[in-house]
Amino acid sequence: MFRSQSWAVFVTLTILGLTAGAGGVAAMGTDDGGPALNRQVETPTDDNETQQENPDSVSDGEYGDETAAWLARTMGGRLENSSIALSNDQYDQARSVLGDDYDKRLEQYVDVAGDTSSATDDTAAREFEAARENQRNLTNEVQRYRQQYTAYQAARERGNESKARITARAMERTASNISDRSRELNRNFERIENTTSVDLSSGQTEINETTENITTTQAVIREETLVGTTLTVQAIDSTASFSDPGTVSGQIRTENGSVIADEVVELRIGNRTQTVRTDASGVFESQYRPRSARLGSQSVPVKYVPDTDSVYLSDDTTFTIDVKQVTPxxxxxxxxxxxxxxxxxxxxxxxxxxxxxxxxxxxxxxxxxxxxxxxxxxxxxxxxxxxxxxxxxxxxxxxxxxxxxxxxxxxxxxxxxxxxxxVETQTTLSVSASRTDDGALARGQLQTVAGDPVAGRPVRLQVGAGGTQLVETNRNGSFQTVLEYPQNNETVTVTATYDEPSSNLGNATATTTLAAGAGGGNPPVGSDSDRDLLIDTLVAILFGSDENPEVAFGNGIIGYSWLPVLGGGVALAVVVGAWFIVSRRRQSQDVNATSSVEATEVSMSGPDQATTPSNATSPTFADRVDTYLDGGDYDAAAMVAYTAVHDELAVKNGIDEGATHWELLQQSQEHGVPEERMADIETVVEAFETAAFAPTSVDPSRAEAAVERARKIKSNGDQ
Missing domain, CATH: 2.60.40.10 (Immunoglobulins)
Structure with missing residues (x-):
């Protein structure tokens, strides 16, 4: 801890010396290599020389505004660079410039936006986040389309018309997704331009040209390989219920007016798939047996879903019927x-x-x-x-x-x-405490008497006769927090209590002695608090702290007592320079933590599972989701994606085979699955819940996202 802090102090002092020699102007370069991002942020000045004030006391948010503007330009430049790389088919580059560094800048922007004088910064922060996701998704879809186009051409050259039709149908869906993502991204860019000083016009031009190129290509493929259809449906009965379903009739015609006669076809009626046969006139009949539909007159969606190798394109329409209720x-x-x-x-x-x-x-x-x-x-x-x-x-x-x-x-x-x-289960509680610069660092763990950790429960902490503070146990039943306590020479008792009336867990109490000491110290070496103290100090120097008017850096070398002689630009340079040390330290700890988690998971997987390649992707899964997505059966695609993720996590993390979808999410978090992967799992779970429980089908983009996340989880196999 002392070594890393001392190095951070050394680098920070070096930066201070360089920036001071530059006349108060901090050169703010970025690490993406793009010339558009080599901006400079000058130290704020005004007639009243307010740059000498502590940022906590600056009411007009001038320092925050300056920082927000620089961060916005940085992220805007990365978005444009990603669009340019995408237009040149440099997919990895398009993704990498929106990677961890962009995420860090966005996190900083969100923090700054809350303190600036402009209310639009909060809106811009949301748009920068949405733009990142849409740009990433657009990159993935464009890359997928290019790959599909190559496969399509190869199939045509080999004379494999069935494969060509299957691929062309998949390209229809991908091209549609690209159009949707492009529209959403353009809206993001427009809102960013309206709420910041960032000009994203060149990025929009690149996106629109890429989308137009794919739209034109797909129109040619559709013309040479597929045939459009028109679906018409009407209700024969006026009402429908589960016990007395309503009859519907329809017809499918091709774009040239001929009928699809004497064929077995698949229809998606509401959120369920049915198979019907057309007669010589292309007419079919089916029954609508509602379950989740709302009562009263309802417009029910119907979609014709051709086989994946069919020459026909799908079409959709609706019919209206009065839904009645049945009590089961x-x-x-x-x-x-x-x-x-x-x-x-x-x-x-x-x-x-x-x-x-x-x-x-x-x-x-x-x-x-x-x-x-x-x-x-x-x-x-x-x-x-x-x-x-x-x-x-x-x-x-x-x-x-x-x-x-x-x-x-x-x-x-x-x-x-x-x-x-x-029945009640008895618990045990442990606690330890040590002095810090801010008060008393308390740690402990809540377990059952059998030694099982108890997660997500409140523990009440108290130092001496002072006030109490609640802290919640983590997935390991552990807790850690800093308790406010005046620094003095008294020896005091720290008490931890678990006493939750509406619970089946028994009460438990533990105490420890906080030894007398004249001053605070640093948290124990190796704890998470040493890193957090360094990060919090850096952030406090730039953004100010509501809690500590003078936050110590390292061993008290740098505090806010330095800030009055520094301008806002220099303070920003301090953070940018020292961020490297913090990030390297964080990455090192994250790698070690990940390695530990992976080692634990391997030991839990069992001998049979350990011999299975972690990155194996089931062809059956790929075939099934492609079939459902091509046919527009988005509910089925979402369910298959969920099943694949459930099975993957059950093997890799020892998740219960019978876990429900929300239990799967909870148990994954308890297993220590990283936040990025948790977000992927949550996307799949939410799409599944809509497909399984909602009265309408899951949105195509959400089904696509769920399948994409499932593919990533299965291909990585690291959770």
Whole structure:
């Protein structure tokens, strides 16, 4: 800790010397190599010489405004460089300039935006974040289209018309995604230009030219390989319910007016897929049996989904029908009937209407006010879930409720209750404390008497006779926080208490002695606090601190007492120069932490799983999602993506096979999955929940995103 801080101080002092010799002008270069990003930020000046003031006391936000402007120009330059690289088919470069460095600048911009005098900076921050995601997605889609185009040409040259049609259909979807991403990105750029001084016109030009080129190419491919269709559908019956479905009739014609006769075709009616046969006139009939549709007159979407190697393009339309409600019968059961904290139990539910199972409806299992599992009914109307008893349920005689959480839907909301006995689980608590410059650093852990960590529970801390502070345990049951306490020579007691009335966990208390000392010290070497102290100090120097008017750097060498003689530009140079040291230290610690997590995961995977290549991608998964996406069955694609991720995480992280989608997310976080990967998993889980539970289909872009994240998780295989 002392060595890294001393080096940071040395570099910072060196930068101070250089910037002071430059007459108060800090040259702010960036590391992306783009000439447009080599900007300079001058030290703010005004008639009242307010640059001599502590940033905490500057009310007009001039330093924040200057910093925000520089960060905006930096990120804007990176967005434009990414667009230029994309237009030159330099996909890795297009992605890399929007990588970790862009993320750091965005994080800094978000922090600064909260302190500036301009309310538009908050809006700009959101647009910079959205632009990054849309630019990344656009890059991926354009690269995919170019690869598909190469495969299409190869298939045509070999005379493989079936493969050419399959690829052309996939290109239709990719080209549509590119158009959508391009429109969204242009809106991001326009909003950034409207809220900042950044000019992104050249980036917009590059994006529009790339999109237009692909649109033109796809029009040629569509003309030479595929045939457009027109779908018409009307309701024969005026009403529809689950017990009395409505009949619909329709016809499919080609763009030249001929009918698709005597063929088995696939239709997507509402959020369900059906297979029907057309007659000699191309006419078909089908039934609409609603489940999640809202009551009353509803416009129901219908889509013609051709086979992946079909010459025909898809088409969609709607019909209108009056949806009526049916109340199903629900029964449930659990085993075992007695559980304690963390104990696994199996819950089942059956949802039927007149002895017919209601498939594809959501079921929630709750204990008290806590939802412990979510799932959907299968073909026979049965839902099953394996879950663990949470800490948030009080001990005693309780009930597990299985419910269909519908309101004003074709299937009425119902529930079934099953009794369960929740027993109390005793806990143990540990605590240690040491003095710091800011007060007392308290650490500890909450466990069951069996040694299992207890996560997400509140622990109350108190130093001497002072006030109390609540801290929540992390996934390992641990906690760490700095408690405010005056520095003096007294020896005091630090008390940690877990006492949660509405819980099945027993109370626990632990104490430790905080030895007498004349002054504070640094946190123990090797803790996360040493890094956080360095980072917080750097940020405080630039942005100010609401808590500490004079934050010590290292061993008290640099504090705000230096800041009155420094301008805002010099302060920014201090952070930019010292950020390198902090980032290198953070990266080193993150690598070590990741290695530790990976080693743990390998040891948990078992001998059979350890022999499976971690980056193996199942062809079956790729084929299935491509088929569903090509056919516009976005719900099915999202569900397949979720299944693939669930299976991958179950193997790699030891996640329970029976975990529901939200349990999968929670257990992954408890397993220490990195935040970036957690965001990927969450994207897949949210798309799955919409596909499985919502009355309408998942949005195409969300299904695409879920599939993309699933591909990444499966290909990396590192979680």
């Amino acid at each position: 019968n629900a029964t449930s059961d659990i085993a075992p009937g007695t559980v304690g904290y963390g104990d696994r139990f199996d819950a089942t539910a059956s949802v039927t209407v007149e002895s017919r199972g209601v498939d594809g409806v959501p079921v929630e299992f709750t204990v008290g006010d806590t939802v412990v599992a979510r799932t959907t009914t299968g073909p026979n109307g049965t839902a099953t879930a394996s879950t663990r008893a949470p800490a948030s349920v009080n001990d005693g005689e309780r009930v597990v409720v299985a419910r269909v959480p519908y309101e004003n839907r074709a299937i009425a909301g119902v529930q079934s209750e099953t009794p369960v006995v929740v």
